[in-house]
Amino acid sequence: MVGLVVVSHSQTAADGIAEVAAEMGGETRIEPVGSDGQGGFGTVASDIERAIAEADSGDGVVVLVDLGSAVMNAEVAIETSDAEAVIADAPVLEGTVNAAVAATSSKASLESVREQAEAARGIQKR
Amino acid sequence: MSDDGKAAVAAVEAVADRIQDERSHLTDLDSAIGDADHGGNMARGWAAAAEAVADLEDPEPAAVVKMAGKTLLSEVGGASGPLFGGSLVFASPELEDGITGESSAAFAETYLEKVQDRGDARVGDKTMVDALVPAVHTFKKSVEVDDMTPVEALAKAVAAAERGVDFTVPIRASKGRASYLGWRSVGHQDPGATSTLYIMEELLDVAMEYDEAPDELPDHAESPTIPDGEVTEN
Secondary structure (H helix, E strand, O other): OOEEEEEEOOHHHHHHHHHHHHHHHOOOOEEEEEOOOOOOOOOOHHHHHHHHHHHOOOOOEEEEEOOOHHHHHHHHHHHHOOOOEEEEOOOHHHHHHHHHHHHOOOOOOHHHHHHHHHHHHHOOOO | OOHHHHHHHHHHHHHHHHHHHOHHHHHHHHHHHOOOOHHHHHHHHHHHHHHHHHOOOOOOHHHHHHHHHHHHHHHOOOOHHHHHHHHHHHHHHHHOOOOOHHHHHHHHHHHHHHHHHHHOOOOOOOOOHHHHHHHHHHHHHHHHOOOOOHHHHHHHHHHHHHHHHHHHOOOOOOOOHHHHHHHHHOOOOOHHHHHHHHHHHHHHHHHHHHHHOHHHOOOOOOOOOOOOOOOOOO
16 A cells, blocks of 8 residues: 655644544545654654655555745655655645545555645645 | 875864854854854764764764764754755765865865755855855865966965855845745845855865875874964965
8 A cells, every 4th residue: 555654843733643644544544744853843764764764555655735945855755765755745734634545445556646636736725 | 094084074173163153153053043042053964974073983084074964963953953964965975086186176076066056046145155156166176277286276266255145245045945035035145155155265275275285184083183274375
């Protein structure tokens, strides 16, 4: 099963987004990761790499990110990770919800889950 | 330990000391247009890097630079980890055959390439790229076209970086946290360009010392003695 990692500058935000997505995503493995490791806002590549390893069950991991350094640190983490992982260029909350649902499909692949996450870019609120 | 290796270790320590000295200044710059963590993050990261390279058993230049980069990556939360640390790791193999004018130019170019690729920034975005691009281009031309010594070329590169830092003041940020401020970022000096300049100034100091008297470089990383060097612009 394709796993998910949610990266935010705030651990609280990452936890909350994972919580919302888990409501829809059934058994999808969602690992939230955030903070600068010193109790402040930020992201750390090695923490993201660990989260990717946790989320991976062999079918790969889609990584959802919030802003700026979250993208860069996720890229570094993916480069150094043993697991196959990709970043979804998507709004972090909506993308995570979409991906969590997509991952539960019996035909889900790393690419299809990423596509569904990125489809969240077009979501209109009203 | 080779002289090049000693110089590399001394350089990491000199940078760590300088960033520690400039910590509050960097934080002030970052609090104007960012999140006020650049000074603290960089000081913590470089202090850890200095400790890590002092523990290396065989501190050849490429290994020293790679270890410094890896330490920055794991210690510095935020964009500075991948930009400063990740780029050092990526460029470190260029120094595998030692530090020469040519290998330093290749290292600088590869470092710059990674910073631009990772940060997706160009000259004029009000980032460290504004200091790096003129510095790297100046260094490369000085070594490869003007046949300057590496130290002369580095002195010219530092001067170019300084002008690049000044250039960040009047422009509007298009990348990084400061870009959220739009026009309000105008009039403030970019912290990342500034710390990049400090790093280069320390490299120049160590390179001058190394050039003049490689035998006097400390064998033990704990006691670096790096006097202030005088830079003559030419």
